[in-house]
Amino acid sequence: MKLKLATVSLAALAFAVGTAAQARSTADPATDPAAAAAAVTGEPAPVADLIESVSIPYDQFQLANGLTVLVHEDRKAPVVGVSVWYGVGSKHEPEGKTGFAHLFEHLMFNGSENAPGDFFEPLQQVGATDFNGTTWFDRTNYFETVPTGALDRALMLESDRMGYLLGAVTQEKLDNQIGVVQNEKRQGDNQPYGLVEYEQLENLYPSGHPYHHSTIGSMDDLSGATLDDVKNWFRDHYGPNNAVLVLAGDIDTATAREKVTKWFGAIPAGPAIEPVSAPVPTLAEPKAKTIYDRVASPRIYRMWAVPGLDNPEYLPLSMGATVLGGLASSRLDNALVREQQLAVRVVASAQIFAQAGQFIVYADARPGVDQDKLAAALDAEIARFVAEGPSADELQRATTTYAAGQIRGLEQVGGFGGKAPTLAQGLLYSGNPAEYKKVLESAAAMTPERVRDVTAKWLSRPVFALTVEPGDRKEGGENRGGFFTGADAGGDSGLAGPAFYSGPFAVQAPSQAAEADRSQLPEVGELKPLDFPDIERATLSNGMEVFFARRDAVPTVSVRVDFDAGYSADPKDRLGIQSLMLSLMDEGTTRLNSTALAIAKERLGASLYAAADADTTSVGLNALAPNLAPSLELMAEYVRQPAFDANELERVRAQQLTRIENELNNPSAIAQRALAPILFGERHPYGIPPSGTGSAEVVESVTIDEIRDFHRTWLRPDMARVFVVGESSLGEVTRMLEASFGDWQAPAEPAPQKNFDAPIPQQQSRVILVDRPNSPQSVIMAGRVLEQKGTDDLTVLNAANEVFGGSFLSRINMNLRETKGWSYGVRSLVQQPLDRSSFLIYAPVQADRTADSIVELRKDLAAYTDDKGVTTEELTRLINGNVRELPGRFETSGDVLGGMVNIVTYDRPDDYYETLAAKYSALTAPQLDAEARKALLGDDLVFVIVGDASVVEPQLEGIGLPVEVRRSETTSGE
Numbered sequence: 001m002k003l004k005l006a007t008v009s010l011a012a013l014a015f016a017v018g019t020a021a022q023a024r025s026t027a028d029p030a031t032d033p034a035a036a037a038a039a040v041t042g043e044p045a046p047v048a049d050l051i052e053s054v055s056i057p058y059d060q061f062q063l064a065n066g067l068t069v070l071v072h073e074d075r076k077a078p079v080v081g082v083s084v085w086y087g088v089g090s091k092h093e094p095e096g097k098t099g100f101a102h103l104f105e106h107l108m109f110n111g112s113e114n115a116p117g118d119f120f121e122p123l124q125q126v127g128a129t130d131f132n133g134t135t136w137f138d139r140t141n142y143f144e145t146v147p148t149g150a151l152d153r154a155l156m157l158e159s160d161r162m163g164y165l166l167g168a169v170t171q172e173k174l175d176n177q178i179g180v181v182q183n184e185k186r187q188g189d190n191q192p193y194g195l196v197e198y199e200q201l202e203n204l205y206p207s208g209h210p211y212h213h214s215t216i217g218s219m220d221d222l223s224g225a226t227l228d229d230v231k232n233w234f235r236d237h238y239g240p241n242n243a244v245l246v247l248a249g250d251i252d253t254a255t256a257r258e259k260v261t262k263w264f265g266a267i268p269a270g271p272a273i274e275p276v277s278a279p280v281p282t283l284a285e286p287k288a289k290t291i292y293d294r295v296a297s298p299r300i301y302r303m304w305a306v307p308g309l310d311n312p313e314y315l316p317l318s319m320g321a322t323v324l325g326g327l328a329s330s331r332l333d334n335a336l337v338r339e340q341q342l343a344v345r346v347v348a349s350a351q352i353f354a355q356a357g358q359f360i361v362y363a364d365a366r367p368g369v370d371q372d373k374l375a376a377a378l379d380a381e382i383a384r385f386v387a388e389g390p391s392a393d394e395l396q397r398a399t400t401t402y403a404a405g406q407i408r409g410l411e412q413v414g415g416f417g418g419k420a421p422t423l424a425q426g427l428l429y430s431g432n433p434a435e436y437k438k439v440l441e442s443a444a445a446m447t448p449e450r451v452r453d454v455t456a457k458w459l460s461r462p463v464f465a466l467t468v469e470p471g472d473r474k475e476g477g478e479n480r481g482g483f484f485t486g487a488d489a490g491g492d493s494g495l496a497g498p499a500f501y502s503g504p505f506a507v508q509a510p511s512q513a514a515e516a517d518r519s520q521l522p523e524v525g526e527l528k529p530l531d532f533p534d535i536e537r538a539t540l541s542n543g544m545e546v547f548f549a550r551r552d553a554v555p556t557v558s559v560r561v562d563f564d565a566g567y568s569a570d571p572k573d574r575l576g577i578q579s580l581m582l583s584l585m586d587e588g589t590t591r592l593n594s595t596a597l598a599i600a601k602e603r604l605g606a607s608l609y610a611a612a613d614a615d616t617t618s619v620g621l622n623a624l625a626p627n628l629a630p631s632l633e634l635m636a637e638y639v640r641q642p643a644f645d646a647n648e649l650e651r652v653r654a655q656q657l658t659r660i661e662n663e664l665n666n667p668s669a670i671a672q673r674a675l676a677p678i679l680f681g682e683r684h685p686y687g688i689p690p691s692g693t694g695s696a697e698v699v700e701s702v703t704i705d706e707i708r709d710f711h712r713t714w715l716r717p718d719m720a721r722v723f724v725v726g727e728s729s730l731g732e733v734t735r736m737l738e739a740s741f742g743d744w745q746a747p748a749e750p751a752p753q754k755n756f757d758a759p760i761p762q763q764q765s766r767v768i769l770v771d772r773p774n775s776p777q778s779v780i781m782a783g784r785v786l787e788q789k790g791t792d793d794l795t796v797l798n799a800a801n802e803v804f805g806g807s808f809l810s811r812i813n814m815n816l817r818e819t820k821g822w823s824y825g826v827r828s829l830v831q832q833p834l835d836r837s838s839f840l841i842y843a844p845v846q847a848d849r850t851a852d853s854i855v856e857l858r859k860d861l862a863a864y865t866d867d868k869g870v871t872t873e874e875l876t877r878l879i880n881g882n883v884r885e886l887p888g889r890f891e892t893s894g895d896v897l898g899g900m901v902n903i904v905t906y907d908r909p910d911d912y913y914e915t916l917a918a919k920y921s922a923l924t925a926p927q928l929d930a931e932a933r934k935a936l937l938g939d940d941l942v943f944v945i946v947g948d949a950s951v952v953e954p955q956l957e958g959i960g961l962p963v964e965v966r967r968s969e970t971t972s973g974e
Contacts, residue, residue, distance in 0.1 A: 029588075033329075033596035034393050040592060040634065041603045045626035047400050050407065050605075051440045056419050058433055059253040063261060064513070065269045066241025070423045070433055071256040072248040074413055076553050078528040079888045080249040081130070081414020082154045083143040084162070085424040087244075088237040090217070091137045091210030091276050091355075096224070098482050099181065099217015100233050102135040103225060106177040108142070108238075109133065112160040113167040114518035118818065119157060120808045125877055126150035126524055127884020129891075130415035135215055138354040139428060143421070145414040145888050148250040149525030155263040156522055158245075162238060163267030164518070166231050174230060178222050179821025185216045186776040187824050187844050189477030192295045192665050193468060198480040203287060203464045204305040204358060210278045211356055218482030239270020244427050246420040249413040265513025278355035280305050283462035292471030294772075296661030297344070298371045300378060301362045301466040306458045308355040309429045315442055316454040317350050317359060322398040323390040323451070324348040324382070325361055328586075328598035329397070332363070335381050337651065338594060342366055342374045344655040354429050359459065366654050371467070386459050389452020397602035399443050404605030404624055406440070411554045411892040473774060530886035532913045533896055535903065536730040541742045546722045548730040549900055551893045555625040557726030557733075558897050559632070561639060562905070565617035565714040567692035568685030568754050568833075574702070576694015578617065578714075580649075580656055581707045582610040587648040590641040594648060597638070606631040608638060612692055614685075614833040616905070617715065625727045629736050636740035642711065646704045653699060660693045664969050667946040668844070670770055671781040674966070675944045678768070679783050679838060683758040686833065718746040721904065725897040756835045760785050763940040766962040767854070771949035778850040778947030780843040782857070786935050790832035791906050795919050797837075799882070800932040801830050803874050804864050805841060807881075811860050812841070820856070822849040828936075834905070839936055847947055851955030854943060858959075861938040869929035882920040886913065 029036035058072045090101050109119045123131050123144055131144035142161075146154045188194055197214055205212040245264070247256050282305070307314045325332040325348025332346035343363040351358045361382060365374050390398070412418030426435030533549040540546060570578050586609075587594040601608050607622040608631075619639050623631035663669035673689040680687035693699075722741070724733045763784065788794060798806070805812045805828025816823045826843035845853040870878075890896050890913070903912050945952060949965055956963050 029591070029593040029596035033593060034599050036592055036596040037599035037603060040637075041600050041630050044400070044604050044630070045624060047396070047403050048444050050403050050624070051444050054407070054437060054440060056410070056423060056434070056436070058423055060433065061253075061257060063240065063265055065265065065267055066239070067260070067264050067267075068244050068427065069256065069260050070244065070246045070427065071251060071253045072246070072413070072419050072423060073252055074249050074419065077887055077891050078148045078250050079129075079145050079413065079891065080148055080151050080154075080247055080251050081143065081145045081412070081418060081420040082151070082158060083141060083246040083248070083414055083420035083424055084158050085244045085246075085421075085428050086140045086238055087138075087242045087273060087428060088140055089136050089138045090213065090215040091278060092237065093213070093217075096221055097229065097233070098213045098221040099215070100221075100225065100230065101140055102215050102217065103177060103181050103222060104230060104233055105133050105135045105140050106181055107169060107173060107230065108161045108165065110173045110177065111168050112157075113164040114160050115157055115521065116168060118809065119161070121877065122153060122157060122521055124807065124809060124881040126153055127527075127881055127886070127888065128154070129885050129888035130412070134416075136353075137211055137215060141421070141424070143414050143416075145249070145412075145891070147524075147527045147884055147887060149527045150884070151251070152259060152263075152522035153524060155259055156516070156518065159263040159267065160518065162240060162243065162264070165238075166234060169227070169231060171227055174225065174227055176818065176821045178225060180817055180824060181216070182219060182222055183777070183822065183844075183846055184824040185219070185477065185481070186846060188216065189480075190667060190775055190777045192293055192662060193299070195291060195293065195473070195475070195477055195480065196301070196466070196468065198477065199289065199291065199466055200303055200358060200360070203289065203466075204281065204283075204303060205356075206281055209281065210276050211353065214481040216481050218480065219478050221482060236271055237273065240264060240267050241269040242273050244424045246424045248418070248420040248423070261513055262516050266515045276355070278308075280307055280356045283464065286462045286465065288465040288467075290467045290469055292474055293468050294473075294665040295468055295470050296364075296658045296665065297367055297470065298365045299362055299468045300365070300371060300375050301360065301468070302378065302382060303361075303464045303466065304359045304459055304461060306350065306357050306359045308353045308357050310355050312442075313454045313458070314350065314352045314357060315439065316446060316451045317458060318352060319395060319398050319402075319443065319446055320385070320390065320451045320455040321348045321350040321359060322402065323394045324385050327394075327398060327401065327602055329595050329602060331385055332361070332378070332381055334595055336363055336374070336377055340377055341651055342369050342377055344658045346378075364658065367657060382459065386456045389448050389455065392448055395446060395448050395451060397599065399446065400605045401602050402443055403440060406436070407554055407624070408556055408622060413891070476774070476776065478776065524884075527884055528887060529917060530890065530914055532890060532899065532911065535900055535910050538730055538734045540734070540738055542717050542744055542746075544717050544720055544722055544737075544741060546724065546730075546734055546737060547900055547904055548724045548733055549896050550727070550729065551725055551896055552727040553893070555727050556893065557623050557625055557628050557724060557728050558893050559621040559623070559635065560723045560897060560901065561619045561635070562721050562723065562901065563617040563715050564615070564719045566612050566615040567688060567690070568614050569617070569714050569752070570688065570692070570694065572683065574694075574698050574706070575688055576656065576692070576699045577702050577706060577710055578612060579692040579694060580652060580699060580702055581710055582612060582617070583652045583656060584644055584649060584707060585610050585638060585642045587652060588643040588645060589637045590643055591637065593643070593645075600634055604631050604634065606634065608635055614690070615835075628728065632736050632740045636744075639715065640744055644704055644708050644711070649704050649707070653702070656693060656699050657696055660696050660699065663689070663691060663693060667772060667775060667777070667779040670772065670946045670968060671779050671944045674768060674770055675781050675783055675942065678942055678944070679761075679763070679785050680836075681758060681761045684760065685754055685756060685758070686836065712747060713749075713752055716746045716751070717741070717744045719751055723897055723901050723904070725893045725900065760836065763942050764962070765939060765941050765943075766964065767943045767945060767956060767959075769949055769952060769956070769963060769965045770944065770946045770968055771965060772946050772968055773948050773950070775946070775948045776847055777844050778847050778945050778952055780841070780845060780850065780853060780857070780943060780945050782841040782941045782943045784839050784937070784940050784942070786830070786837040786839055788837045788935070790834050790837055794830060794832060794837065795916070796923065796927055796931045797935055798830055799878055799920070799923055800870075800928040800936060801828055801839070802878055803870050803928065804828055804861065804932070804936060809877065811864065812843070812857060815856055815860060816843060816845065816853055820849075822846055822853055841941075847951045850945060850947055850952045851959050854959055858938055858941075861936065861941075865933045865937055869932070870925040872925070875923065875925050875928070879920050879923060883917045886917060
């Protein structure tokens with residue numbers, strides 16, 4: 001889990017920061033990259049000042065039944081984040097009942113005694129955003145962000161599944177959700193490296209240890225779950241005295257107390273939860289194992305079990321992992337990727353749970369490199385770090401990066417990582433909602449000696465060395481994940497040890513609260529309309545347009561420079577050149593080599609990246625507001641003066657070839673690479689692999705001159721727009737942009753044009769089966785090209801698609817997942833690039849139901865576009881959800897930035913999003929039916945299936961479509 005931290009007031013940070021334009025490097029980046037970076041960045045805002053101003057004020061109270069409630073007031077938007085955390089996870093599962101905590105999380109979405117039916121229905125009706133639930137080793141949580149006027153309904157739903165659930169749990173629901181969870185397990189197992197977690201847990205933790213088995217559980221245990229089992233599991237673990245409720249947002253404590261008491265107060269306390277003992281085990285001796293998988297190149301792991309959140313030594317271990325292999329300038333990157341060029345990727349991380357965790361290091365071998373040589377070099381670098389520890393500068397950069405990441409995450413009130421879960425995690429794991437503050441302060445005070453000593457203590461113990469080699473799997477995932485597997489970590493297998501914090505769950509007294517009226521769902525109160533920020537405009541002296549919107553919830557500024565390029569700009573005979581160029585831009589500028597550039601970003605706490613989609617190439621920056629000027633200077637240098645070093649090209653080339661090979665081993669990527677050229681034709685700009693990585697043959701032959709030419713041709717100021725959102729002003733931003741971009745002049749050559757005139761092939765509905773042997777799931781993708789363009793008003797089309805497959809409650813998801821249990825989830829979408837749009841269906845399904853799933857998808861689509869159009873219930877849900885969710889859709893600066901980019905790029909009016917409520921409210925069923933019959937037809941759908949042909953092909957004989965079988969492009973795993 002990740003500790004999410006807090007919002008920051010800029011008032012404490014408003015001090016002058018020298019711009020990078022005033023500093024010119026005199027240090028040689030080849031010999032002293034840190035000094036070269038420092039000369040460019042100047043003196044960034046001190047991390048201690050950032051941390052000093054971090055705060056999430058909260059109030060805390062407890063009901064008589066033991067429910068602990070935290071309240072944080074944040075009035076920036078008319079929404080409230082609701083977050084319920086139960087102190088139960090997979091570590092509480094006994095033998096024979098693995099996967100129960102996660103299974104029950106699914107069941108608790110299937111309706112309660114007073115709110116029958118799927119819980120997503122009433123949540124979508126009120127316009128909830130960020131709604132979901134998750135289960136992990138130590139906890140289960142449910143969360144939703146709702147309009148303030150819908151808070152009573154959200155609290156009624158959460159309280160009903162806490163106190164009034166069992167009467168609604170039926171054998172039919174249990175059987176269905178067992179199928180769904182088993183398909184979730186198959187979906188995870190079916191990915192490259194999908195079996196690694198099993199190896200990690202089974203070998204680091206002894207049989208019987210609470211962290212020995214995966215949260216997903218085993219197939220046998222899931223299949224064996226009885227109705228009595230799950231009901232007893234609920235009674236034992238889901239009482240209010242084992243829960244934390246957080247309300248964050250447009251709410252005050254008095255109102256929260258009244259509402260929470262009303263809805264939760266009458267729920268009786270459950271049994272006391274016995275603490276779980278989960279000591280950190282030590283292997284008796286080093287262990288090594290090799291497994292095989294469909295992967296591009298060997299991956300070498302080094303793993304140790306380490307302390308969890310209940311031991312302060314987890315923090316220096318986490319900081320050590322960041323320095324070793326978590327920063328862009330990490331020790332392992334510098335040594336194994338940049339200098340020795342033995343690996344295409346290295347990662348070190350500390351996965352920390354409540355009572356234990358794993359320190360994991362891995363390296364992906366560069367093609368052609370002897371893996372024994374890579375393993376020896378990896379071990380040598382780890383040993384060197386254990387002996388030396390980090391430098392003060394490395395540790396400072398790790399702390400800055402950590403603090404900046406947490407600050408950015410706290411703009412949300414709820415969701416996966418906003419303010420509400422931050423407070424809940426602190427209380428649940430440490431007994432202190434403000435634990436985030438303590439962690440930040442401890443990180444800022446950390447010394448290199450402390451990191452060295454703690455890292456040496458834990459990484460000097462015996463290691464588990466796992467190697468994943470390309471090849472056919474020797475064992476599958478179907479029977480993995482159980483409590484006892486035969487693997488034994490050895491060493492300390494006793495279960496005496498510290499337990500995680502359980503203080504807040506003591507019951508004060510029997511509940512005396514009156515029962516709330518649950519005869520019907522509470523009415524939705526007054527809902528405030530969306531107030532999208534004003535878009536301000538300016539033009540730099542070189543003609544670059546600037547678009548700005550102010551948001552000041554956190555002291556950050558997000559910047560995007562968008563170029564009219566995208567992967568559709570790749571020459572048809574040179575697919576992949578742009579992706580290679582974007583990767584090479586990360587490897588240095590004319591003043592800063594790759595290491596110095598990475599260090600400069602880390603010193604500033606800046607996120608700087610390049611990316612592309614079908615139509616647009618973007619360079620993005622997220623900067624801390626006090627460091628905005630030097631961050632923009634660094635961004636300008638990154639865009640305008642990439643080094644394009646021929647020596648770095650060979651390393652980046654190897655990385656991209658590995659990415660292509662990995663795509664060819666990933667079932668979803670295989671399907672996407674196959675479908676796009678079929679639908680659009682290979683001459684159309686969109687008829688390319690959508691990842692943009694291109695073909696191996698091209699990437700192997702691209703020259704440095706080609707990359708320089710592409711950059712000069714397409715990344716030019718007369719094809720660029722600048723978008724900025726954050727705590728600043730248009731005048732201040734324009735002044736800084738003028739200093740960094742204003743003198744950038746376009747080349748004399750005319751701006752290039754993309755040609756979308758290539759004819760779209762006429763399709764016949766058929767099946768393309770791509771053979772991927774031993775796949776427990778099949779990935780189905782289907783599509784057709786539409787007449788509409790992305791620049792058209794597609795409100796009605798998107799609404800029609802939402803009913804069919806565009807939401808959790810859509811027809812195809814409710815059929816294949818919630819009724820039949822054949823999939824973890826299916827969906828359809830309307831892709832909306834600037835030119836021709838397309839209609840796509842995505843359905844990962846269990847292998848033995850592949851043909852049945854295609855039959856059901858075609859049947860659902862035929863009915864929808866014939867005589868079973870949109871129902872009154874579907875229309876009401878669609879309108880209510882889309883209208884009421886609008887304020888929550890633009891809670892963060894990133895959301896606003898994305899909205900502003902869409903408005904400008906697609907030539908919408910500035911008030912476009914504010915007009916959507918009226919557009920959705922005016923929708924009628926005949927409108928949607930007509931649009932579906934025009935656009936969402938199935939008579940020319942092309943189906944691509946990626947799965948085991950020996951299992952799937954015999955099923956396809958009776959579906960009435962022509963079938964073509966293709967061999968997968970990759971040779972890995974054969």
